[in-house]
Amino acid sequence: MKLLAIDTATSACSVALLAGGRIVAERSADMQRGHAEALMPMVAEVLAASLSACPRGFADLDLIAVTAGPGAFTGVRIGLAAAGAMAAAAGIPAVGLTTLEVVAAAQPPSGRPLLVALDAKRADVYCQLFGAGPDSSIPAPLTEPQAILPADLPARLPAGPVALAGDGAGPAAAALRAAGREVLRLQGHDRPEAAVLARLAAARWQGAPPPLGSPLRPLYLRAPDVSLPARGA
């Protein structure tokens, strides 16, 4: 399987191409803004660096994978709009994976449940709990993705020690420790990475790609910040 993976959902922008089970080329940069400018040149660079595996470029790809959120609303839309249009124009399917599962898939096995907490730029964090399966590169979710205040975390987690990862792990760890919970903070892969996304998507859809034109759905986890006007205003 040959697939292109892109991520623009958080404060980084990355692109990776996977062919024959390995990452052939990847590009990545930290950025708070500017994803809309950076993404397409990065895709072009990755394709140019993958000519041995994909000499015909997009025509050789089987799948596009993208992080569908949760993350920055605009960043999520940049990735999904680009992935959907690339897939349609190339005549191949596109799939969306969550930022939370991609961060989870990057963590080393710790033997405990893994809580991924991502910075939501608000009081709450985006988080999800994953099981300590035999293969940590394929995360097994124990909860749904949710936006939650760190202070509410201790009551929501099963008893016992947990591992913690993600760029929202700081406040989450503080809240858990304050509640007397034992926390193992995993370091080094706190944000989604296109290369991890590519491996995860390849593992999930190997041999059974989704049908052409399957819709990509954003995962915002938060309603638009707007209130109805007062009556009569």
Add this chain to the structure above:
Amino acid sequence: MRVLGIETSCDETAAAVVGGDRRILSNVVLSQLDEHRPYGGVVPEIAARSHLDHIGGLVARALREAGTGYEDLDGVAATAGPGLIGGVMVGLMTGKAIALVRKLPFVAVNHMEAHALTPRLTDGIEFPYLALLVSGGHCMLLAVRGPGGYRRYGSTVDDAVGEAFDKTAKMIGLGYPGGPALEEAARTGDPARFDLPRPMLGRPGCDFSFSGLKTAVRRTLDALPAGPLDPKTASDLAASFQQAVADVLADRAARAIARFREEFPGGSTLVVAGGVAANRHLRAALEKTAQSNGMRFVAPPLALCTDNAAMVAWAGIERLGAGLTDSLDAPARPRWPLDETAAEPRG
């Protein structure tokens, strides 16, 4: 030559395919009116989400209706601003992605340039011409010399004209969207019943101002008995407001015609475009101004005055024809003056 156009800068998601021979092969527009109506105005985050939900399906439909495959396209044009940035990003990334995959030239279109060039698509008029662009976010008079070639004669110093329509309609209680609702109410109203000011009328230059007019409507309402307006009064006030706007636009346009004539003796057309150009009363007033000043008057059909993607595709064709393309790192620009050398216009 066939170009795909994409428009997502406000509250319409649109895609179109236009030919270099000025044929509109498809033109699909999805309005988000119902999604924004409860809020009495466009909510940017709701707009951006809706654009993302619909853009893929609309592009597919525009290609299908045009009988065009990706392989038949010669270029992709997408609105890159000015507008609501979250929505603009959706269309911009869609356009860039298609251009990259299909190895097509890409054009990042200025939404106001697309409005300004529409009369060349619909009526085939020649450069140079004088354009009055009136919309929810803009009000300006420009000499149009060619793609990318604009000289601004005047613009609003406060509210855009569409903004004034929407706010006034809200004050009178005419519902959303305000522009069409106000025009409908004004149809049966007496434009002479309320004596509203004509800001800037007779003043030198070609600038506009509408905030004083809006305030005058507020004062008029405050002076009326409390409680809901009777339909006759609402209609009369709407008609009086619309007439005041028409008088101001006509006066400013007449001044701009004089200046345009001096600078471009070869030009003889006044164009009005943009969403507010869908207002029939304003069109009629401007047509009269053009005629009495010896100018030809051109206004695109109503459906091509409001936001659409055929105009974006056409702007792409014009710019490609002039050798103007953009790279795939082109930014979305929430504010983007047409005449880059001038100071940024307000409104």
